Each structure stands twice: as structure tokens, then as C-alpha cells.
Amino acid sequence: MFRPFALIGFIYLAVQAVSIYFGSGFAFLASGCFFLLFFLSLFVNKLRTAKVVPIACLVAAVALSVYAGYHVWKIEPLTELAEKDAVITGTLCELPYENNGKFYYTLRIDEIEIEGMEYPHNPGKIIMTTRNALDIEPYGSISGKVHLYQSFGSEDGFSVRQYDYSKRIHMRAYLYEYEGYSVSPTAEKPPYYYALSIRKTMMNSLDRLLPKEEAGIMKAVLLGDKTGLTDEIKSDFHAAGTYHLLVVSGLHMTIVFQGLLKLLKFCRIPHKLSCIITAFGVLSFMAITGFSPSVLRSGIMSLLFLAAMMFHRNPDSLNSLGIAVFLLCIINPYAAADFGFLLSVTSTLSLILLSKPIYRFFLDRTKRVKHGKVLLHSIFSSVSSSLAVTAGTLPLVIIAFVTFSVISFISNLLMIFPTTIMLPITALAALFESIPSLSIFAKPFALVGGLIAKYLIFVAHWIAKIPFALISADYEFIMLWLAMTMLLFAFAIFLSKRKMLVRTVLTLSSILLIAGIFSYQLSNRSTVRVSVLDVNDGISVVVTANRQTAIIGCNAYSDYTTYQYLKGHGIHNIDYLQPLSDEIIEYQNLAKLNENFQTKNFILPNGQYFTGDLEKSLEEAEKISYYEKSAKTILNDDVAIELHSDANGNYTVLIVKEIRILILSSEYDLAHIDLDLNDIDILITDTVPQSAEYLQSFITVLSMEEQSMADSVKRLDVGNVQLYATAGRGNLHIDVEGDRTIVLRRGSGG
Structure with a gap:
């Protein structure tokens, strides 16, 4: 059999990815089926002689069994630890890092005690977060009280939880810093x-x-x-x-x-x-x-x-x-739950299979060139490698990030060689x-x-x-287009040796993609999209309607997610830009957006003055509108924005085709709000407001990280309210169509 290890490795990876997506129940059932197919194939002389089918069935059965067994032995016992307080002693086994104002420590749990549990399951490795930096060196020890929780997601499908499992991180926790903790110096010094x-x-x-x-x-x-x-x-x-x-x-x-x-x-x-x-x-x-x-x-x-x-x-x-x-x-x-690993494998496979044919394609068309062949061959080598990786990883990039660069081969051509020198x-x-x-x-x-x-x-x-x-690529039809294109390419490659058929498929798929995007935008031209971006604890709402864009708030650690969203959707102008708080970091984020996108109307409270870079950035806005206690802006026939400021804080009412959306970015006391709360259809907030019982909106969107969401749900009387959250799962799109029709869609960080 030609290249047996390639067959074994790729089948194992593919089956493992399918197992992770469908879960352990599917894996148990499927493993039995593949073991049966393996034994049956041994009795078919033609299959047994060729060896491919028996080996493929055996590898698939082993992959399914290993995944299912690991899930039962290691993953299922973790559920009893979730949302429990524990006293732990752990060893720092990676370098700590800081992100969004929090400090992250990867710990190997040595001892764990949970009240009411005689022998709690040891989770192995966890990631612990703190608000303040700890004075601890690698392989130093820390003892203290923590709250354990599982990452967001379920036990099947690809999620943050599955990604943690791929890193052998089985739980997350935050340290009760106010209750005291102790840090011990490094005792063991292994090679790592x-x-x-x-x-x-x-x-x-x-x-x-x-x-x-x-x-x-x-x-x-x-x-x-x-x-x-x-x-x-x-x-x-x-x-x-x-x-x-x-x-x-x-x-x-x-x-x-x-x-x-x-x-x-x-x-x-x-x-x-x-x-x-x-x-x-x-x-x-x-x-x-x-x-x-x-x-x-x-x-x-x-x-x-x-x-x-x-x-x-x-x-x-x-x-x-x-x-x-x-x-x-x-x-x-759980290795296949790491998209970085999948991209690494597919990019390498693409280089092996595609770079040489692309390189030969360029050589065949420059045979008559007599001068500068060395330079041309060097350029062709770089371009063919870049195109091979881009083409091979495009499906995964679309699935994982929902955005892709259309000129990446040019940037790779300009940047890879300097990187190899650097x-x-x-x-x-x-x-x-x-x-x-x-x-x-x-x-x-x-x-x-x-x-x-x-x-x-x-x-x-x-x-x-x-x-x-x-x-x-945040369109509903993209996945169907991607699946059909891959299927057509498979037929073109394996059912025909003519290159013309492959080129025809490439041309048709490109035409279908362009036509699909155009027709999608045409059919949704009357739809207003309100996107709640996944910015951890904070709010950034992007409203797009009739080729106009409004941004309400960028109350987050940075403007990165908002910037990525605007770039990915081809937005170059901001028609309306408004802060939600008085925090300096939000004004800095809005100033950065104003620098990168042409802002037509910047809404600011009267008496708010800036110096330095912020003042310089504001000068680039076409118009700055100041308000005292309230202001109303009519963006177009479908969208109006009312903002209010009083002694209790700030709030914004977004009116979209008679749908009223209340946006809160502070613990506002709803008992004193100058607003008829019965008219509110949707609440978007990054904190649970005071007197939340006064509001019974049809839909509530929590714009916050996972742990904050878990704490907020405990404080919130959900009742009949449909509750949604960003919580690290991606952007949340609220599409408002005619006759008060609301459609919620989950997007990505892009």
C-alpha cells in the first residue's frame, strides 16, 4: 500500500474531528459500527488484499473508541466540579500572561478540597484568573480559594470548552483574592x-x-x-x-x-x-x-x-x-478541536500537494523567457507556495473566522522572505x-x-x-457554497483528468460566490441589522441600514473587535458615532475608530473637552454634535437614535422599524427612568440594571464575558424573557425586517 502512514494519520484526524463535533454518544455507536466493518472487510478477499478499507475502518474505530473512552474517564467527572468553590494547591506550569486587564495562570492541580465532597475529581490543569498580578515564578506553588467553572460551550461541537480540552485545560477558575492566598517559591525544576x-x-x-x-x-x-x-x-x-x-x-x-x-x-x-x-x-x-x-x-x-x-x-x-x-x-x-492545529496540517498538506503543480503552471507559461529566469523562478516559488496555502486553508479560514483576505498572496509575497531573515x-x-x-x-x-x-x-x-x-463570509449561504464547491472540485479531480474541467469549476464557483453575495445584499436591502459585538465586558453596537452605519458605544478594553467587524464588512464611513459612558478608554477607542474611518457625525455630551491625541482625532470628524440632557438623531427612514443623560446615568433608545431597543452600559436604576418600559422590546446591557423587575422586554442580550454572564443570570429574573449573550461565542446579530419581524443570528468575532 502506497503511503500507509499518510492514510492512517489523515483518517484519524478526520474521524477525531467528527467525533468532537457529534459527541461521545455518537462516538460509542460509530466505533462499534466501524469495528464490525473492519471484521467484515477481512472476509472479502479483494478488500483484504488491497488493505486500504480494513486499515481505514480499524483506524476510524480506534479513533472513535479513544475519544469516547477519554470523554467518559476524564471529561464527564468534571461536571460535578462546575460552579463549586474549592481550596486548591497548584503549580504554575506555563508563563503567566495579561489580557484585557486580567492575569491568567495555567496551574497543575496538586491538591483540591471541596466542601461536601470526600474525594473530588482532580481536574488536572486549569486556567486561573486574577485581577492583580501574582508574584510567582514558573513551577512555583499557589494555595488559595477559587471558584471553578467550565468554559462556555457544550460537550459536543466546536466551542471554547473544546478548545480548552485540546490544550489539556479541563476547568477554569477565578481566585478569591480578598480571602487570602499563599505563594511558595519554586521547589521542582524539571527540564521544561x-x-x-x-x-x-x-x-x-x-x-x-x-x-x-x-x-x-x-x-x-x-x-x-x-x-x-x-x-x-x-x-x-x-x-x-x-x-x-x-x-x-x-x-x-x-x-x-x-x-x-x-x-x-x-x-x-x-x-x-x-x-x-x-x-x-x-x-x-x-x-x-x-x-x-x-x-x-x-x-x-x-x-x-x-x-x-x-x-x-x-x-x-x-x-x-x-x-x-x-x-x-x-x-x-481533543487535538482536532484546535483550529490552529487543523490550519497547520492543512497548510502543510496544501504545500505538499499543490505548490509544485502551481509552480509548473507558471514555468510552462514562461518557457520562452530568456533573461531573468533565476529571479522569475524565485518569484514563482514564493507565489506558488502562497497560493497553495491560501487555497488549501480557505475552507477552514471561512469556517473558523468568517472573514478572509482576498490579497493574502500579495502580502505573503512581500512579507515571508523578510520574516525568514528576521x-x-x-x-x-x-x-x-x-x-x-x-x-x-x-x-x-x-x-x-x-x-x-x-x-x-x-x-x-x-x-x-x-x-x-x-x-x-458572514452570510447564511456561504457554508452551502463552500460544501458544493469542494464537492464539485472532488468530482472534477477524481472523475476527469482534463484540466479544463477543474478550471470550469473554479470559474463557476467564483461566479456563484459573487452572485450569491450580490443577491443576498439585494434581498436584504430593506433589513436593518443591529450587531452586538463580542467585546467581553462592555458594549459596542453597530447598526447598518440602507448603506449607513451607526456605532453606539465602544465601551470595551480596546477597539479591536469593532475595527475588525467594520473592515470585514467593507464599511469605510461611520455616519453616527456615540459613546455610552464617560470613561476615558471608551473615548480613546472611539478616537481610534474616527482615525481609521471617516466619521460624519460624532455625538458628545456638552462640556466634554479633550487634549492631545484625542483632540486631534476629533478634528478629523466632519461634524461634532453636542447635547445637554438628551438628543435625537434620525439616521434614515428606518432608524432613529435617542440618547438620554440624567443623575442616574446614561441610556440610549434605538428605534428600528417600530422596534424599540434599550441600550444600558451601567447599573442604571430602572425605577427612576423617564421612559415607558412597557414599550421596550429588546434590552442590550453589559450589567444587570437596578430594579430589573420593572422591565419585561421580549429579548435580553447580555454583552459580557462568560463568567460575568453566569453571575448575571443568577441576579436576573428571567421569567418569559428570551435571554442571549455574547460570552465569547461571537457577535450577535438582530435583523429587523418589515412588520416587526425579528431574526437573531450568531456571527463571529469578525
Whole structure:
């Protein structure tokens, strides 16, 4: 059988993904069916001789059984711990990080006590959050009282909870900081402790050498650490389709792998010893970058290539990829729940299968070119790799992010090569800076690396500014189009050897996509969409109607989600921009939006003055409207916005085709509101208002993170109200059609 490990690995991954989506009940039933099919295939001589069908059935049965068994043994007992207070002792096993004003600590639970439970199930690893930073080093110990909860989502389907399981994070918790806790110094120092120490030292070295933005890019490229990146840089790289450069992946491993081999060959180190030293370097790089799935996949493939080279065998890329996938999936029954891992596998598979045919396609059309062939071949190689990865990963990108960059191959062409140069330069700068006696040699490397980082930031920002660089796929028909296109391509490839048929399918699918988007927009031209963006604890509401856009609030940690939403939907102008609070961070977010999008009307309370960058940003708005206690703006025939301010706080009433939506961004006391609450159809809030019993809206939308939602539901008398929440699950769209018809749809962060 040709390439057996490729068959085993890819079938195992596909079946594991299906198991995660449909759940353990399906996995138990399906495993029995596939074991039966395996035994039946052994009695069919033709199938037994070919081997493909029996092996495929056996692999599928094993994948289903392993997933189902792991779920029963490890996952199901976790339900008894959910929403319980516990006293724990845990060991910090990863570097802590900060996000949105919270600090996150990955702990390995050593001891756990829960009142009323004699022998509580040990969850293994958890992520604990705090409001204040803890003075704890890697593999230090912390003891304290926490509240345990499960991540949002169910036990089947792809969700935040499944993603946590893929990282071996079985529970989340927050620390009761006011009840006291104790931190103990590092007692054990396993090999991974030293890898974390090196990682931390290198990060600190780059922070000392360079400004924040350049250091952030270099840390992301070298170590995969994105905590130093601003939201604007992340958004620009995403819009340019080059976000993968900020994640340590196969590209980075290839640079390390080939760079070490060439260096050792240059130093005339014996062949086998070079392979052994390179293997040690690959393992070290995997540890320092945190053993992410993409690094593990590429690392295993590199080690297999080195083993083949040591024994003078020809390595096979597909078999190596299959072995790597199989090992990762059988070790981790939830590996397929990590979209990063799936993207890593599909991008590598695309490079193996598609890059050479695309490269030959370009060569065939430039045979008559006599001059500059070396340059042309280099360009063709980069373009073919970029196109192969883009085409191969497009289905997953659409499913996972609901946005995709239409010019990513151009940005990759401009940015991949500089990134390959920057990686070793960054490593040398961090290495020299971490050794005091050699720190003087770090500055030249830091200077060159910083200039390349500036170039990458500039190119990503420039490309992100191009209209429609980022396209939203947040349409109901997209999944159907994607499935049909993949099916047609499968038929075209396997049922016909003529290239013309493949080109015809490509042309027809492109026409169908464009026609589908156009017809969808045409059929929904009278629909008003009110989008509650998933911004954690805060509110940002985007109203789109008749080619006009209103933004009510950006009361969040940053403007990143709002910016991404506007870019993904091709919005260039903001017709109405209004804050919901008096907090300076909200005004800073709105100022950033005003800089990136042309604002026609900025609504501000009278007497609100700004200085510095905020004042400069406001000057770019076409019009600034000030109000005293209330104001009413008619956006168009379908949308009117009323905002009010009194001693209790601020609130906004959005009137959409006679549907009245109340937007609250503070604990407003509804008992004193100057409004007939019986007329309110929908409430959008980031906190439970005081005297909430006065309001019986038909629909309530909680714009908050998961844990805040869980606490709010306990305080809220739901009654007959339909309750929805963003809670990390994506944006929530409220489509208002004629005759007071309301349709709610779940979107994505894009």
C-alpha cells in the first residue's frame, strides 16, 4: 500500500474531528459500527488484499473508541466540579500572561478540597484568573480559594470548552483574592522549567533592546508570544492575511532545521553528528516556544526527516505528516478541536500537494523567457507556495473566522522572505543581550531586526487599508457554497483528468460566490441589522441600514473587535458615532475608530473637552454634535437614535422599524427612568440594571464575558424573557425586517 502512514494519520484526524463535533454518544455507536466493518472487510478477499478499507475502518474505530473512552474517564467527572468553590494547591506550569486587564495562570492541580465532597475529581490543569498580578515564578506553588467553572460551550461541537480540552485545560477558575492566598517559591525544576526560563529571558532581552511595537513583532515571530502586540497590529496582519507569521509554525521550524544543518555542514561536522545536534536544536526550539500543536507537528516532521537522513533513506513528506498527525491525535483525543492545529496540517498538506503543480503552471507559461529566469523562478516559488496555502486553508479560514483576505498572496509575497531573515537575527539579538559579557553584540542585530519589524508593520498596515482587503463570509449561504464547491472540485479531480474541467469549476464557483453575495445584499436591502459585538465586558453596537452605519458605544478594553467587524464588512464611513459612558478608554477607542474611518457625525455630551491625541482625532470628524440632557438623531427612514443623560446615568433608545431597543452600559436604576418600559422590546446591557423587575422586554442580550454572564443570570429574573449573550461565542446579530419581524443570528468575532 502506497503511503500507509499518510492514510492512517489523515483518517484519524478526520474521524477525531467528527467525533468532537457529534459527541461521545455518537462516538460509542460509530466505533462499534466501524469495528464490525473492519471484521467484515477481512472476509472479502479483494478488500483484504488491497488493505486500504480494513486499515481505514480499524483506524476510524480506534479513533472513535479513544475519544469516547477519554470523554467518559476524564471529561464527564468534571461536571460535578462546575460552579463549586474549592481550596486548591497548584503549580504554575506555563508563563503567566495579561489580557484585557486580567492575569491568567495555567496551574497543575496538586491538591483540591471541596466542601461536601470526600474525594473530588482532580481536574488536572486549569486556567486561573486574577485581577492583580501574582508574584510567582514558573513551577512555583499557589494555595488559595477559587471558584471553578467550565468554559462556555457544550460537550459536543466546536466551542471554547473544546478548545480548552485540546490544550489539556479541563476547568477554569477565578481566585478569591480578598480571602487570602499563599505563594511558595519554586521547589521542582524539571527540564521544561529551564525552557520557560530561557523563553522569559529572551522576551525580557528584546523588550530592553527595542521599542514596544518592534519588540512585540520580534517576540511573536521568534517565540509565538503575542502579548506585546497592539490590537491595531493584530488587526492589520489579520486583514493582510499574514497573521500566521506571528504564530510559530512550520515556516519557523524549517528555518531552524535548515539553518542548523547548513551551519554544521559549514563547520564540517560529521553527517550523523550534525543530525543529532540538529535534532537536539529542534527539540529545544519546541520547548522554548511552548510545545504548541503547530510546533509539535512541524517538529515531529523535522525529526523524522533527520532520522531518514541519518540512515540514508529518502524522506516522504506525506508519510511524515501522517505520522506526526497520528501521534498528536492519539496522545490528545481533543487535538482536532484546535483550529490552529487543523490550519497547520492543512497548510502543510496544501504545500505538499499543490505548490509544485502551481509552480509548473507558471514555468510552462514562461518557457520562452530568456533573461531573468533565476529571479522569475524565485518569484514563482514564493507565489506558488502562497497560493497553495491560501487555497488549501480557505475552507477552514471561512469556517473558523468568517472573514478572509482576498490579497493574502500579495502580502505573503512581500512579507515571508523578510520574516525568514528576521528570525535568526532576532534569536542572535536576544541571545547576546541575555549574556552580559556579550550584550554589546546584540545591538547591531537588534537594529536590523527592528528595521525589518518596522517594514512588516508598515506593509501590513498599508495592505489592510486597501478597500475590501478583508471580506466577510458572514452570510447564511456561504457554508452551502463552500460544501458544493469542494464537492464539485472532488468530482472534477477524481472523475476527469482534463484540466479544463477543474478550471470550469473554479470559474463557476467564483461566479456563484459573487452572485450569491450580490443577491443576498439585494434581498436584504430593506433589513436593518443591529450587531452586538463580542467585546467581553462592555458594549459596542453597530447598526447598518440602507448603506449607513451607526456605532453606539465602544465601551470595551480596546477597539479591536469593532475595527475588525467594520473592515470585514467593507464599511469605510461611520455616519453616527456615540459613546455610552464617560470613561476615558471608551473615548480613546472611539478616537481610534474616527482615525481609521471617516466619521460624519460624532455625538458628545456638552462640556466634554479633550487634549492631545484625542483632540486631534476629533478634528478629523466632519461634524461634532453636542447635547445637554438628551438628543435625537434620525439616521434614515428606518432608524432613529435617542440618547438620554440624567443623575442616574446614561441610556440610549434605538428605534428600528417600530422596534424599540434599550441600550444600558451601567447599573442604571430602572425605577427612576423617564421612559415607558412597557414599550421596550429588546434590552442590550453589559450589567444587570437596578430594579430589573420593572422591565419585561421580549429579548435580553447580555454583552459580557462568560463568567460575568453566569453571575448575571443568577441576579436576573428571567421569567418569559428570551435571554442571549455574547460570552465569547461571537457577535450577535438582530435583523429587523418589515412588520416587526425579528431574526437573531450568531456571527463571529469578525
